[in-house]
Amino acid sequence: MDYNEIFNYWGGPGCPIDATLELISRKWVIAIIRDMYTGKKHFSEFKENKPTLNNSVLSDTLKFMENKNLIEKRACNGDNRSNTEYILTPKAKKLNKIIYDLVLYGVDVLDCDTDLVDNFQEKCRVGYKELLEIE
Secondary structure, eight states: OOOHHHHTTTTSTTOHHHHHHHHHSSTTHHHHHHHHHTTOOSHHHHHTTOTTOOHHHHHHHHHHHHHTTSEEEEEEEETTEEEEEEEEOHHHHTTHHHHHHHHHIIIIISOOOOTTSTTHHHHHHHHHHHHTTOO
16 A cells, blocks of 8 residues: 555645644643543633643633534533533543553653652553543
8 A cells, every 4th residue: 555645644734643733732731631531620620730720821722622622611500600511522532542642651751650659650550541431
């Protein structure tokens, strides 16, 4: 099979790598998707543990993600007040393997580790595999 036909498009319009990078290279997108896998779905929850993330940037990022069909914005009622929650779309959920590979790269190549948790690297491998629904 002659692959040159498809390789001619790499790095140009229609390049699958460039299209994917457009989605995931925007700051906070992967972190928000990770947070959503852990059950976070409200604006204020996405800011937790992210001291440099301000309201304007978070709002812009959520709009970007919604426009790219990575999340859906839903109005919900709770505690006698209107609230908004964000839900991952199937398109975003397909990034689970990429996110898991980032975890593996972090623990295996960058040696991300912490002394606060015994067997941190193995717990990351197993925990994220389950969380991200990797088969």
